[in-house]
Amino acid sequence: MTDQPLLAFDHVSMCYHDDSGETEVLSDFSLRLMPGEFVALLGPSGCGKSTALSLAAGLLRPDSGRVTLRGQEILRPPQHCGYMLQRDHLFPWLTVRQNAALGLRVRQKRLSARQKAHIEELLAACNLTEFADAYPAQLSGGMRQRAALVRTLSVEPDFVLLDEPFSALDAQTRLRLSDEVRQQLRGCATLLVTHDVSEAISMADRVVVLTRRPARICAEHAIDLPGLPLERRRDPRFREEFDRIWKELDVHEQ
Amino acid sequence: MSNREENRLESPAQARYRRLRRRRERWIQLSRCGILLAFLLLWEGLARFGVIDAFLLSSPTRMAQTLVELTRSGEIWPHLWTTLSETLLGFALGAGLGILLAIALWWSPLLTRILDPYLVVLNALPKIALGPVLIVWIGAGMPAIIAMSLLISGIVMLVTVLNGFLAVEMEKRTLLRAFGASKLQEFTMVVFPGALVSTVSALKLCVGMTWVGVIVGEFLVSRAGLGYLIVYGGQVFQLDLVMAGTAVLCLLAALMYLGVAHLEKRLLARRG
Numbered sequence: 001m002t003d004q005p006l007l008a009f010d011h012v013s014m015c016y017h018d019d020s021g022e023t024e025v026l027s028d029f030s031l032r033l034m035p036g037e038f039v040a041l042l043g044p045s046g047c048g049k050s051t052a053l054s055l056a057a058g059l060l061r062p063d064s065g066r067v068t069l070r071g072q073e074i075l076r077p078p079q080h081c082g083y084m085l086q087r088d089h090l091f092p093w094l095t096v097r098q099n100a101a102l103g104l105r106v107r108q109k110r111l112s113a114r115q116k117a118h119i120e121e122l123l124a125a126c127n128l129t130e131f132a133d134a135y136p137a138q139l140s141g142g143m144r145q146r147a148a149l150v151r152t153l154s155v156e157p158d159f160v161l162l163d164e165p166f167s168a169l170d171a172q173t174r175l176r177l178s179d180e181v182r183q184q185l186r187g188c189a190t191l192l193v194t195h196d197v198s199e200a201i202s203m204a205d206r207v208v209v210l211t212r213r214p215a216r217i218c219a220e221h222a223i224d225l226p227g228l229p230l231e232r233r234r235d236p237r238f239r240e241e242f243d244r245i246w247k248e249l250d251v252h253e254q
Numbered sequence: 255m256s257n258r259e260e261n262r263l264e265s266p267a268q269a270r271y272r273r274l275r276r277r278r279e280r281w282i283q284l285s286r287c288g289i290l291l292a293f294l295l296l297w298e299g300l301a302r303f304g305v306i307d308a309f310l311l312s313s314p315t316r317m318a319q320t321l322v323e324l325t326r327s328g329e330i331w332p333h334l335w336t337t338l339s340e341t342l343l344g345f346a347l348g349a350g351l352g353i354l355l356a357i358a359l360w361w362s363p364l365l366t367r368i369l370d371p372y373l374v375v376l377n378a379l380p381k382i383a384l385g386p387v388l389i390v391w392i393g394a395g396m397p398a399i400i401a402m403s404l405l406i407s408g409i410v411m412l413v414t415v416l417n418g419f420l421a422v423e424m425e426k427r428t429l430l431r432a433f434g435a436s437k438l439q440e441f442t443m444v445v446f447p448g449a450l451v452s453t454v455s456a457l458k459l460c461v462g463m464t465w466v467g468v469i470v471g472e473f474l475v476s477r478a479g480l481g482y483l484i485v486y487g488g489q490v491f492q493l494d495l496v497m498a499g500t501a502v503l504c505l506l507a508a509l510m511y512l513g514v515a516h517l518e519k520r521l522l523a524r525r526g
Contacts (some may be wrong), residue, residue: 057432076434083432089425093447103433106443155433 004071005032006189007056007159012065013214014051026050027214029065033159033189038182040192040200042245043210049193053161057083069158079107082157084165088148090136095145097123097132101166103155117155122150125184126212142173149181153238166199178203178229198248201241202229209248217249312493317501320494330502336479337468340396344403345464345510349457351404352411359412360419360445366515377413381405381467385474394475402474403467407460414459418452420444436445454518461514465507480506 014026025048033039041049054060055067058077067074070248082103090099100119104111111119123129126146136144145165152160166174182203182254194200198206201223209219225232232238294314298304301313308316315454325332331526359366382407392398422445430444446453472481480499 059431077432079434081432083429085425085429087425089423089429091426091444091447093450102430102443106430106433106435106439249361 003034006035006070006200007033008066008068009052009055010066010068010073012052012055012062012067014055014060014062020155022044022108024214025128026055026062027216028112029215029217031208031217036187037206038190038204039071039191039193039206039208040204041208041210042194042197042200042249043215044212044249045195047210047213048215049195049210050163052192053083053163053191056159056161057081061206065156078154078158080158082152082160084148084152084160084162084241086164087168088136088144090144090147090151092136095135096131096139096150099136100132100150100154101145118156119150119154122153122184126150126180140173141169142177145169145173145177146180149184151176153184157188160185162190162192164194165192167193167194167196174199175233182228196243197242198233198238199229201225201238202232207245209245219245221245263504271334274460295479310493311464312497316494317497320498321501324498333479333499334477334506336396337472337481337503340399340403340468340471341464341506341510344400344407344468345460347400347466348404348407349411349460352408352456352460353453355408355412356415356419357441359416360441366416373409373413376409381409382470384490385470389475397470398475399471399479402471406467406470407411407463411456411460414456415449415453418449418456420446421467438473450521454514458511458514458518461510462507465503465510469503479523494520 009029009053012026012029013024014029016023016025029052031039031041031052041051041052051060055062056074058074058081061075069078082206090096091102094102097119098105100123101111101115104115119130120132123132126149128143128147128150131147133141136147139147145168148165162181166178169177178199190202192203202225204223207223208217208220209221210216211218221241221244225235225237225241227235282382298314301308301311301316319334321330359369383400388398388401389404392401412447426444426448427440435443468479469481469484471483472479476482480503484499484503486495487499488494
C-alpha cells in the first residue's frame with residue numbers, strides 16, 4: 001500500500017447547522033480509496049455516510065481536514081465522478097438514451113462519435129438497447145436503476161459513489177442488480193454507502209464500519225471472497241464475515 | 255410491450271370495452287350540447303310566454319338579432335379587435351413578466367425570502383381596487399387596461415410558476431451539480447423542464463385572469479371594446495346588447511383557452 005490513494009479523507013470533520021443547534025456528522029474521519037478498490041461504508045441510518053459521499057463529490061466542503069483526489073484537494077465537483085443515488089432520478093422528459101448522456105451533456109453541447117458509441121455499448125451491457133428510445137415511465141424499477149447506472153458510467157468516471165443505490169428496489173431485483181452493478185464497475189474505484197451488512201460483504205473488497213453520529217470509523221474488514229455478489233452470498237465464509245461484522249455493529253449500537 | 259402487439263387481434267371483450275367507451279364518449283358530447291340547447295330553449299320559451307320580461311332579461315332570438323345587426327353594420331369589429339388586442343398583449347406581458355420574475359426569484363432564495371410578504375399581500379389584494387390609481391397614473395386608455403390585466407394575471411403567473419420551480423426535487427438538482435452543472439444549466443436542464451407541466455397550467459390560469467383584467471379595465475375607462483359595449487348596454491337598458499357582448503366574450507375566451515390547451519398538448523406530447 002505504498003502507492004498513492006485515488007481518493008483520500010484526511011481527518012475530516014463536518015457539522016450541520018440549523019436553528020436547533022449544531023449537529024456533528026463526521027468526526028476525525030480518515031479513509032483511503034485505492035485505484036480499482038471497492039469500499040463499502042457500513043453504518044446505521046443517518047450516521048453521516050451520505051455526507052462523506054457529498055464531500056467526495058465536491059458538493060460540500062469539510063469544516064476541517066481535507067478530501068483529496070490524487071493528492072489534489074476537491075474544491076468543486078470533479079470531472080470524472082459518477083454519483084448514484086437511492087432513487088434513479090431519471091428525467092421523465094428525456095428518453096433512456098438522453099438520460100444516459102446527461103452527465104456528458106452538462107459539459108459539452110455535442111457528443112463525440114466515440115462517446116455515442118460508448119453509451120450504446122453501456123446500454124447493450126445493461127440490456128437496455130431495446131428501450132433506449134423509451135421514456136423512464138415505461139420502465140420497471142430495476143431497468144430504471146440500470147439506466148441510472150449507464151448515466152453514471154457514461155462520464156467514464158475515475159471513481160463512483162453509490163448512495164444506497166438498491167434500497168428502493170424489491171428484494172429480488174436488488175440481488176440481481178447488485179450483481180450487475182458489481183460486474184459493470186469491475187476495476188473502477190467505488191465507494192458504496194449502505195446499512196445492509198450482507199450487501200456490503202457481497203460487493204466490497206473492504207468494509208468500513210462506522211459508529212453512530214458523529215460517524216467515526218470503528219473497524220475495517222478486508223473481504224477476501226471470490227466472485228460476484230450472488231456467488232459470494234453462497235460462499236460458506238460469507239456467514240462468518242456477516243456474524244463478525246454484525247457483532248461489531250451491535251456493540252456500537254449500545 | 256408484447257401486450258400491445260397481442261391486442262392487434264382484438265378479443266370480444268376488448269371490442270365490447272371499446273364499443274362501450276365510444277358510446278360513453280358520444281353520450282358525453284350529446285349531453286354537453288343538450289344542456290346549452292335546453293338552456294336556450296327554456297330562456298326563449300319563458301320570454302315568449304311572458305314569464306320573464308324580455309326587455310330586462312333579453313332572449314336568445316333578440317340576442318341573435320342584435321349580433322346580426324352589429325355584424326352587418328360592422329360595428330362589432332372595432333370593439334372585438336380592441337378587446338382582443340388588449341387581451342393578447344396583456345396575456346403575453348403577464349405570462350412573460352411572470353415567468354421572468356419567477357426565474358429571478360428562483361435564482362435568489364434570499365430575494366424570495368425578502369419579497370415574500372409583498373408577494374403574499376399583492377396576491378391576496380383584489381387588484382381591481384388599484385383601478386383608480388392606475389387611471390390617475392397612466393391615464394384613461396388602453397395602457398391602463400393592459401396594466402390592469404397585467405396586474406391581475408402577472409402575479410398569479412409569478413406565484414404559480416415560482417412554486418412549480420421550487421417543487422422540482424432537490425436530489426435531481428444535486429445529481430446535476432455532481433456532474434459539474436452551473437446554476438444556469440441547473441435551471442435549463444432540470445428546473446424549467448421539470449416545472450413545465452405546472453408552468454403550462456399556470457398559462458391556462460393566466461388566460462382567464464387576463465380576460466378578467468381586460469374587461470374590468472374596459473368597465474372603468476374605455477371608449478371601445480366588448481367590456482365597454484356591455485357596460486354601455488347596461489347603462490342605456492339595452493340588455494340585448496349586454497347579452498350579445500357576453501356571448502361573444504364567451505366564444506373568444508373559450509377559443510383562447512383551447513389555443514393554450516393545444517399548446518399544452520404539443521409541449522407535453524413527447525413525455526412518456
